[in-house]
Amino acid sequence: MKRASEYILFVVVVLAVQILLLNNLTFSTYLAPLAYIVCLILTPLGTSPLKMILVGLALGVTMDLTMGTIGLNVLATLPVAYFRRPILHFAASYTDVDNETGVPTTRRIGRFHNYVVAMVVIHSLLFFGFESMTTANFGFIFLRFLCSTIVTIGLTYLFIAIFTPKLTRR
């Protein structure tokens, strides 16, 4: 129960940073960090697929309501939530999801970095793909995707470094 409340608090903090800070960044049109994906990345490993879908839906709907992009965040977040097991399997060669209940860490998952990068890249691809839905201005879209993904990966590691010790505390 305590672990659940800690995870919820973590989600609230991440969403607050995303909504209040990152969504209002006006440095460049190439930068649109989507750091809230860290909430899905750090969802405990034993979480059932249905719960993963519900977490993804809740995240997507919250972000859509705050960003004014009805459906776009849900479109990008739901597949990442639903396919987390295959991503863990193919990107990090981790198959022991059902026997583990803790938060994903470098200690639990051998190729943790592959997992983080795969989750962020897939989410960003879906987000910017659905956002543009065209191959016109491909250079601009690709640069926006690239810059945003790099910044998102950096922010994700920052959140992981700050919150993982607290979430994994027993």
Next chain:
Amino acid sequence: MHKLIYFLKQVYIPVIFIVLEVTALLCYSTSSPYSQSRLMSINHYIVGWSGNIFIQMRSYFNLRKDNAMLNERIAELENRLNAYRSQLPEDIEIGVDLQTHQYITGKVVSNTINRPQNYIVIDKGLSDNVRIGMSVLSPEGYAVGYITNCSQNFSIAQSILNTSFNISSRLSKDRSMGRVSWSGGSPYSATFTDVSKYAVISVGDTVEAIDFSEYFPSGTIIGTVESMEMNEEQTMYTCTLRFAADIARIDNVILVDGRDVDEVRHLKTEPTLQYLPIDQVEEDN
């Protein structure tokens, strides 16, 4: 029942995922004009691409039938050409200058039959010398429609299955004239009206385009008489016509450009000409 419950337990999570994803896509598609137009264009692209694949597959499987029909058509045209040649003096050759129509073949990209205004999209456009007003015939030479709009590579034809379609035509045997129109409903039949009560009509008689038709070359067969009845005033026949071309199953078409059609149309749009005395018209020219 147990099996059903077991099956539902197995599939409910993917189903929930798909339902939520589709709902999100629908919400997103209506959220802004940009996303709406982009999704529409992606949808059109996918529909066009898949439709093209089906058309190609169908064309492939119809090759044998098309080949047989083409052979028959070649034989018929050869016979007709020989008949013309036999009537000409030996030193005269039939050249291009005697050709009154230009023929282009095309494939049907899409076709509707269940609307009041039905149109056919053809894979030939301005770059293939297609232009507005050209007749569209079936491979057998039966009336199908006429071109109403062209882009660089495609053209749209108004099908004879169109409630605004109304052309002068005549009975092939009797030469009595009337009008063919389609009032919706069956894609196989139309109405042939205003036929003189003195006409000799029987079931199975063919109805063809008249010599000065704007839409089709003279003699193009439109359909055959299926039934007829006298109108209430007992002055005219109204016939039910069965179209010669099966519009619902048409894959290939022949586009025909009549050289004199533009001149006829131009004349029809000159309102003053018909009221001017002949000598004044000659002076104006």
